[in-house]
């Protein structure tokens with residue numbers, strides 16, 4: 001018999017169906033820091049007390065029945081309901097939705113937990129609201145729909161509605177045939193404990209750097225030819241990663257020069273480089289960025305609390321953040337963003353509030369508030385403790401209330417899997433300082449061309465169809481298989497052949 005350590009692993013029995021994804025998405029909203037083990041139809045390896053959830057779909061002649069029994073923390077609740085006109089084969093989406101809704105209600109009753117985003121598990125909540133605004137629905141009607149369909153909490157409905165209202169006129173300005181260019185620099189000085197990106201420490205990657213930069217320049221030249229051939233125009237350029245400023249100034253210059261010499265940048269509305277960590281920012285690099293027309297940078301403290309900075313493995317202090325910010329201001333960037341993270345290990349609502357105050361006092365043009373997300377690849381994931389009793393809800397609420405008072409309005413938002421307390425990430429900006437790239441990548445209405453390892457290209461057709469072309473994840477693969485990788489670019493011509 002398979003002995004389950006039930007305090008760590010939750011056994012879920014799916015009987016008569018395979019709605020594992022839906023079951024797991026809903027269960028995770030109520031049961032944090034857990035691993036689920038799924039069993040299909042055969043319940044013999046488990047005794048009754050080992051079953052956290054028994055989820056059965058039974059199809060009768062006219063109706064589908066859903067039977068559900070959940071045992072949690074010593075409590076047990078059961079329900080049986082008829083799913084309205086729902087055949088799991090032919091009405092898959094409807095069936096999945098009703099199944100999820102019932103499981104959600106049951107877990108809500110059993111645990112007493114309120115899930116801020118309710119049943120909405122998608123990563124782009126604004127996209128649920130924009131079409132309703134476009135249809136001419138009133139705010140009240142939209143809130144009714146969101147509440148009835150997804151059971152979203154009032155405060156989140158307010159937030160997503162406000163974000164959609166700020167974003168809508170800006171999205172309408174997107175020029176025709178325009179594309180974004182994303183340049184990936186997957187290197188960082190050291191790895192933060194919560195990080196799950198494919199980022200490599202600069203020290204480890206030193207050997208690879210010359211080849212990586214050389215080939216990245218080559219890929220940019222290839223993209224430039226495609227852009228010219230297809231008569232596209234570059235709307236935004238975004239250097240992300242990793243930490244692009246972990247490159248030496250001369251490597252940054254090489255990349256920026258390649259872009260300047262090969263692309264027509266006359267229509268660019270936004271040129272952004274993530275300067276990320278203050279320990280990578282120097283006067284020389286800032287001067288190079290400005291020389292090549294970079295207008296927006298992001299300096300990301302994550303927290304202004306020195307203890308918390310230590311906890312996450314950062315090798316700088318909050319004083320260094322202020323110095324970097326003041327230095328960057330001297331270089332006359334028109335848009336400086338600062339990123340924060342709510343829910344970092346060791347942080348408290350009071351300290352987070354003080355971080356907000358300190359960042360607001362610097363007066364950046366925009367502030368992005370992320371919520372801690374723990375993926376398996378992150379070092380912090382292993383202990384699982386960062387998710388338990390994390391006061392993140394209070395911190396997020398504080399930022400939502402405080403930032404608009406200083407003219408920072410929410411303009412883009414996304415959610416991720418495994419975010420603590422199922423919260424969200426929100427970009428706030430002062431009027432006119434919103435990032436087009438951030439909005440468009442979430443809205444998925446503009447093609448993004450990705451260069452460098454771990455970058456992906458997203459080809460968006462006018463009918464909304466999206467084709468994705470991924471580059472290799474790791475620098476050594478990107479370098480070793482560069483020529484094969486570049487062959488994939490033929491797909492771009494193919495897709496555009498039926499757009500133009």
Ligand code: SF4
Nearest residue numbers: 188191192195199242
């Ligand atoms: S700076 Fe960002 S990408 Fe780099 S290690 Fe930290 S979290 Fe990861």
